[in-house]
Amino acid sequence: xxxxxxxxxxxxxxxxxxxxxxxxxxxxxxxxxxxxxxxxxxxxxxxxxxxxxxxxxxxxxxxxxxxxxxxxxxxxxxxxxxxxxxxxxxxxxxxxxxxxxxxxxxxxxxxxxxxxxxxxxxxxxxxxxxxxxxxxxxxxxxxxxxxxxxxxxxxxxxxxxxxxxxxxxxxxxxxxxxxxxxxxxxxxxxxxxx
Numbered sequence: 065x066x067x068x069x070x071x072x073x074x075x076x077x078x079x080x081x082x083x084x085x086x087x088x089x090x091x092x093x094x095x096x097x098x099x100x101x102x103x104x105x106x107x108x109x110x111x112x113x114x115x116x117x118x119x120x121x122x123x124x125x126x127x128x129x130x131x132x133x134x135x136x137x138x139x140x141x142x143x144x145x146x147x148x149x150x151x152x153x154x155x156x157x158x159x160x161x162x163x164x165x166x167x168x169x170x171x172x173x174x175x176x177x178x179x180x181x182x183x184x185x186x187x188x189x190x191x192x193x194x195x196x197x198x199x200x201x202x203x204x205x206x207x208x209x210x211x212x213x214x215x216x217x218x219x220x221x222x223x224x225x226x227x228x229x230x231x232x233x234x235x236x237x238x239x240x241x242x243x244x245x246x247x248x249x250x251x252x253x254x255x256x257x258x
Contacts, residue, residue, distance in 0.1 A: 093129055093149050095191045097256055099222040102190060102231065107240060110191050114199070122231075122241035126197040126207060133211045141180040144211050149195060150257050154179065156213035157252035164230050164245035167220045171253055185253040187222035192254055193233040194240055208235040216250035 093112065100106075107122055108115065115125040132147040135155060142155035158170055167187060175183040198207045204214035218234040225231060225242035232243050243249070 091148075095149055095151070095195060096189050097186075097192065099187075099189060099224070101224045101226065103225070104242070107190055107231065110194065112191075113194055113197075116238065119241070122239065124238050125194070125240065126199045126238055127195045129195050131195075131209070133209060135211050138180040143180050145257070146195075149192070151192060151195075152180075152182075152255050152257050153196075153212070154185070154253040155211070157216040157219065158250050159215065161248040161250045163248055164220055167249070167251045170251050174253055179253075182255055184255050186255065187220055187251065188254040190221045190223045190231045190233070190240065193219060193221045193231075193252075197233065197235070197238050197240075206235040207238040212252070216252050218249050219252045220249045 095112075104120060104122060108118065112127055112129050113123075113125050114128050115123045117124040129148060131149070134145045134147065136143055136145055144153045144155050145151075146153070154174075158167070162170065171185055171187060174185050179185060196208050196212070198209060201207055202210045204210055206214055206217065208214075217236045218232055218239075221231040221233065223231045224245075228244055229242040230245050231240065232249050233240050
């Protein structure tokens, strides 16, 4: 009888502890990481955002995610790790603004040099880039946490809007919009931590 009770207690402990373990794992917010061709209405509908002003070309808004950022130096390179989304961001990004085609090449070059020891850097999706938008301007007078370099005022995403435009996120005014791919914006690369 004691063996039977002990067996039930062990099984109960295992079963009752599983949801708590699963809940901790589920606390991470997973953002879409594959690129898509998105309409304005699809961008309006992305999760974890608050929209201040709707526009036909996008919106002004901010992320509702409570981040857990940490700046780290890996192999002499600065990155920002967000433990909530599981993303590692290039702390700064490109020094110059460039068109979308050159932005993709900049990412390839970054991977060739294995920035911070990794070769899986990419442009962020709109969802990932919007996750960086803060509700209020920070000390650098931008809608992005001061953990990030202030020089990248607006960044390309890997998501397109048709064949000749792509989505951009502006930290200057909290704007999310599509713009022609021959225009010039900055790049802030991201990678998904495994």
